[in-house]
Amino acid sequence: MLHTLARAEAVAARRAVAAATVRHRHVAERPLVLVPLTTAGEAGAPLGAMVGTDRAVPTLLVVPQPLDRELRFGFFAGLAEALLPEVERLSDEVEVEPATRNREETELCADALQIVVPNSAAVEFVRLVGRSTRFLRTVEDPEAPHPVPVPVPLLGRWLTHYAERARTPGSSLLLAMTELLTRHWATGQSAMEDQHLGALLGWIDPPPGLDGPAAAARAQTGRTPDGLLVSPPAGPATDPVFDNRVLAPALARYDRARAALEEAGDDARRRAEVAAAQEQVRELVASQLRPTWDDVWHGLDLLRTLPEAEHVAERWKRDRWSFTGHRDRVRAGEPPQPKRDDAVTAAQKLAGRETAQARLAAQEALDDPLAMAVRRLSGEAFSGTVLDVVMTWSEGRRPMPRPVLTVATDDLPQAEPGTKAYRALPGARSAQSAELVAVEPRGPEEPERAAPAPGWRVTVKLTGGMGSGRTPKEGSVPQVGDTVVFTLFEHDPRGGPALPDAEQTPWTHGGPPQSAVPGAPAAPVADAPDPVTPEDYL
Known part of the structure; x- marks a missing residue:
């Protein structure tokens, strides 16, 4: 659009x-x-x-x-x-x-x-x-x-x-x-x-x-x-x-x-x-x-x-x-x-290009507000103002910070509660992970600093990028009134599982025949073709 x-x-x-x-x-x-x-x-x-x-x-x-x-x-x-x-x-x-x-x-x-x-x-x-x-x-x-x-x-x-x-x-x-x-x-x-x-x-x-x-x-x-x-x-x-x-x-x-x-x-x-x-x-x-x-x-x-x-x-x-x-x-x-590439090489090239395409789309969105606007319009990201921050901790022997943010936005995230979200942090090597908790329509009683209605109130729980201590490191948790951008796509997508070596590739995909694999039973010999007869020609 x-x-x-x-x-x-x-x-x-x-x-x-x-x-x-x-x-x-x-x-x-x-x-x-x-x-x-x-x-x-x-x-x-x-x-x-x-x-x-x-x-x-x-x-x-x-x-x-x-x-x-x-x-x-x-x-x-x-x-x-x-x-x-x-x-x-x-x-x-x-x-x-x-x-x-x-x-x-x-x-x-x-x-x-x-x-x-x-x-x-x-x-x-x-x-x-x-x-x-x-x-x-x-x-x-x-x-x-x-x-x-x-x-x-x-x-x-x-x-x-x-x-x-x-x-x-x-x-x-x-x-x-x-x-x-x-x-x-x-x-x-x-x-x-x-x-x-x-x-x-x-x-x-x-x-x-x-x-x-x-x-x-x-x-x-x-x-x-x-x-x-x-x-x-x-x-x-x-x-x-x-x-x-x-x-x-x-x-x-x-x-x-x-x-x-x-x-x-x-x-x-x-x-x-x-x-x-x-x-x-x-x-x-x-x-x-x-x-x-x-x-x-x-x-x-x-x-x-x-x-x-x-x-x-x-x-x-x-x-x-x-x-x-x-x-x-x-x-x-x-x-x-x-x-012509063999099956393994062709699959590796295809997988590498698919990963590069996902990485390129994510990086262009992070670098360019116009590219990010396309992802926001499609529901793959949202940008808004932080209305509230509630500090919570995870359960277990070592409680970790899990702050819950309430964000007012005009963008409607196209995702169900529980979906992973990501936020870029300045100077960080990887994105901060989060979890989408709820998406609700914003009412007319919202404060003036929020975006004008109609809009949405998105609840997000931060799950990473805050250090290893009980207290989040400085700058990892946004404050009330800050503008934040969350994406529903990974910032550094990873490739798929490793492909087998050529020796372990089935013969149907360009690998060696079964008889060439040590310890494998001999491949069955194919039947000889039917002999050519005069009836085969018109």
Whole structure:
């Protein structure tokens, strides 16, 4: 409801409105921006890319004939030259994590390379490139039928890791700019239109003299006198008009020049024609990539104006652990990631992503009042004023404090008495636990400091976070008149039970056959299939 309300307000104001008060994702000081461009109708066939960490000096990679295998491999080698040195630089900068009860002293990369792409389609392109290159055989293998440059498989392994990590909610290793912006601003257009970065930025930060709808319309449909889009989609789709009117003739000219060079042999004039045709393709591809390149950096500037949320550093540290773990696997000489995960690995990934999603939702609500308002509206949290505090103690040999709070609130908790509740305490490592005792309508005789009627009177018993003594530690029990926020969801959700090892996984889920388990009876031999007869064919 609040998301729909924000979009309606954006339509009325003719400009995007804030959907968050803080920035919920990490933005690196020196991210690597990648703007890819693919050939229409050829899945995974790159046409070009702009990549780099310097806003003013991008590296331009162009494939003058995307159907040529050697030129595509050269593109991947150029992409590896731009990306892998940054990975190696950050892989060598480490810090020491002290030993804990469950972990020895280990090294952790002090930072990780962050890759930013224009939209979610570009994230899928990164995954596709990683999948198609990590198993290729290099020129070091004399038996390889179509060898590729040496760094290409390593590039595929890193891109595969980044694409897999991007599926973890809250991860910031590989970010789509459109998803970043739509998380922090709400526009007056559809979610599909929000995937066009130029239109999205038109709503958020329109140029002088234009409002949001006009700027978005100009980005989506505005064309120059030669008929090309003012703001090409580039990420990684191309404009059909650009393909048919400009790109196709340039590629045909390049093909004719190459064919003429092959017929004439080593001819200086023919080589110059090939170079001129290739340069024309480079200029055309650069004209489609540069606007999106500038838009991505503009989006980063807008995001940096928001203060970073409190839990962002914790999630970025998890990304650094992921980066460090993959670095260690690569340096240990482990094989590339498999094409398909086994049952245990797939279940572990799914469970980890579910836990990360619950953790992300809880942390965003704790960091951002707008996100908490969504949970309050749905009955998963309530905020109000403390009307009364009654100190009680638990029964037993060692009585513990169990204060009972009466809270006046306008939020209706959607829970039965006895449900666990949680409250964040400043400086505490974990949330304070509580128990919902009763929820009653508030009458007109309530004091003025309570929220105006109609409302609710919620009774909550604190059950933890007050120390181990009979007297609660200072600051753990709110006072009358304080404003408190209780949630009905855990602040740090835990994962499920551990999964069995591969040796103990049933053969129905990818484990070893029963006969391979020591001490197990031999598996029954399957009956031979029926022989094929002439009646089996029509």
